[in-house]
Every structure is written in structure tokens, then in C-alpha cells.
Amino acid sequence: MDPDAHDIHRILGDQRKRLDKIASATDRALLATWVTAWDDIATDIEMILAKAGAEGVTNTVRVRRAQQAIAVIARQLRRSARAAGVAIGGDVREMIEQAQADTVAMIGQQLEGVEQLAANLLRADPAQIEAIGTRVQKTVTARVWDLQADAVEAVRAELVRGVATGAHPNAQASRMLQAVQGLFMGGLTRARTIARTETIDAYRAAAMATEQANADVLAGWLWIADLGQRTCMSCVAQHGSLHKLEEPGPEDHPNGRCARVPVTKSWKQLGYKGIKDPPRPAKAGDGPRWLARQARDVQDHILTKRGAQAWRNGEWGPPHWSVPRDNPGWRRSWVAGKPPKH
Incomplete structure (x- = not known):
């Protein structure tokens, strides 16, 4: 790294x-x-x-x-x-x-x-x-x-x-x-x-x-999940996604521990040439790519057995793993999607 x-x-x-x-x-x-x-x-x-x-x-x-x-x-x-x-x-x-x-x-x-x-x-x-x-x-x-x-x-x-x-x-x-x-x-x-x-x-x-x-030097913020066997499918899907500075979050599920990481503009955007841009800690799609490298039992645990099998069959992808939920009187949150029934 x-x-x-x-x-x-x-x-x-x-x-x-x-x-x-x-x-x-x-x-x-x-x-x-x-x-x-x-x-x-x-x-x-x-x-x-x-x-x-x-x-x-x-x-x-x-x-x-x-x-x-x-x-x-x-x-x-x-x-x-x-x-x-x-x-x-x-x-x-x-x-x-x-x-x-x-x-x-x-x-x-x-x-x-x-x-x-x-x-x-x-x-x-x-x-x-x-x-x-x-x-x-x-x-x-x-x-x-x-x-x-x-x-x-x-x-x-x-x-x-x-x-x-x-x-x-x-x-x-x-x-x-x-x-x-x-x-x-x-x-x-x-x-x-x-x-x-x-x-x-x-x-x-x-x-x-x-x-x-510090908006003059920033391009947005990254949603960073703590990837592991206990990470929910919604957070896996959101991991590495880039968001605008004015967007609150991460609005993960209650008790969630995902992090908000600021991302600076490129050195070129900041008016400097010849400096290598720093690497980002994650990028969009890193969550599903991480899950693809895990053992089948970890995949089954995170996506459920039915969901994991549908994913392996190409029938249920990451866009379906994270869905918004309104909580009247409190806060919106992104939670795990429901696997297909068949």
C-alpha cells in the first residue's frame, strides 16, 4: 500500500x-x-x-x-x-x-x-x-x-x-x-x-x-466501510463511493461505523504541476471486488445464501445491495436490500 x-x-x-x-x-x-x-x-x-x-x-x-x-x-x-x-x-x-x-x-x-x-x-x-x-x-x-x-x-x-x-x-x-x-x-x-x-x-x-x-482544496468525500465478515451488504456496496461536500453522511444504518474521508482536488486543479496525486484509500467498486475475493461462507453471510447465489449467477448486483430507508422523525439511512425470492 x-x-x-x-x-x-x-x-x-x-x-x-x-x-x-x-x-x-x-x-x-x-x-x-x-x-x-x-x-x-x-x-x-x-x-x-x-x-x-x-x-x-x-x-x-x-x-x-x-x-x-x-x-x-x-x-x-x-x-x-x-x-x-x-x-x-x-x-x-x-x-x-x-x-x-x-x-x-x-x-x-x-x-x-x-x-x-x-x-x-x-x-x-x-x-x-x-x-x-x-x-x-x-x-x-x-x-x-x-x-x-x-x-x-x-x-x-x-x-x-x-x-x-x-x-x-x-x-x-x-x-x-x-x-x-x-x-x-x-x-x-x-x-x-x-x-x-x-x-x-x-x-x-x-x-x-x-x-x-476547506472546500477550496477538496473534491468531495469518500464513503469508507470497515470491511470484514460482519460488514453489511449495504456498506460493502457503498465502500469507496465519492460524494459531494454538501451531502451529509455516511448515512449508514443505525449503529453503523462507516467513515467519511475528505478527498482533495488533483494537484493540477489546485494549480500545481509535476506533483503526483496522492492515492485514494478506496474507489467505487472496491467493496464488491473485496467481497469477490472472500470465501463463499463470508459471501453467504454478508449477502445471505440466496443473495450470494443470485450474485454469482449475475442476477443481483451491488446496485441492489444498498437501498434508502426513511425513518420519520429521525434520519434517513442506507440499509441492506432484499435478495430476489427466486
């Missing part, structure tokens, strides 16, 4: 290690806020419904007290959602700072032939960077609240069922706790996916802003 390309891959390797480290810290922070919120909610449900189950309490009073429990839980969840956004704030800003440093390093690596160009690279506008961090925190807060609101609906459903059947509030409280805990803790996995994806997207957005600050 050419030394320049090797240096880009080294930067990418270091980048992935840092992203994994920050993502793990985000997971721990989110888990801590989640568990604390559940402890508070469980205590509130047990206390308020115990009062509702006292001797001589009418159904009307039971309903009112259970409604009080719902109101308390809703307030706890809103606090928890805000706490989740605050908890990842430091990680997001660390990610954003790292994105700027990495982007400048990758551009500078390609401009080594002319020291003046490499020395004059810029970082993104501070206000733009601050806006990226704020947006991520707001998005995580809103999405976590959406997930946790399911727990409130579980309480409402149990309340209606309990009143309709005349169930004793103590039994109702037990069912309610089980239903709410299942929904609440089940939402943690989805919340982690959202937090991880948003944090990595913050890195990409900061990289994009830094690229735009």
Missing part, C-alpha cells in the same frame, strides 16, 4: 478506536440514568397504589390516586430524558472536537507536497460546531422521552383494565410494575442505538463542517 494511503488508514483506525471508546462511555452514562429513573418510578408506583389499596377507598378515589401515579411517572420520565441528553453532552463535544482534528489531519496528509496549503487548513466555525452539539442533545432527549412515554401508556392500560375488572389495587400494582418495567428496560436497547447513532452522526456533521471550511 502507498505510504500516503497507509497514513489515511492509520488515521481511520485510530478514529474507530476513539469512537468505540466514546460510544462505550455514552452507553454507561445512558444506562446509569435509565436505572436511576426506573428505581424512582417503581418506588412512586408502589407508594401511590398502596394508598389506593387502603381499606374503605372507593373506586373513584382509586382511579384518582392511580392518575396521580401516572402524573408522577410522567414527570420522572421527562427528568430522565433530560438527564440522558445531558449525560451524553460531554461525549458528543469530545466527538466533535476529534472530528475536526481528524478531518484536518486527513486533508493535510493529502497536501503534503505543498506545505503552504497544509499549513492553512481551517477548522469549522465555532457557532456551527456548537449548534451540532446542541442539536444532538435535543434529539436524544426527545427520542428518549418518546421511548419512555410507552411506559406511561402501560400504566394507563393497566389502570383501565384494573378498574374494569374490579381488581384489587395491590394486585394491579404488581401487574403494572411488571408491564412498565418490561417496556421501560426494553426501551434501553433502542435508546442506546439512538444515542450511539446520534453521537457518531455528530462526528460526521463536524467533519462535514470542517470540510466545507
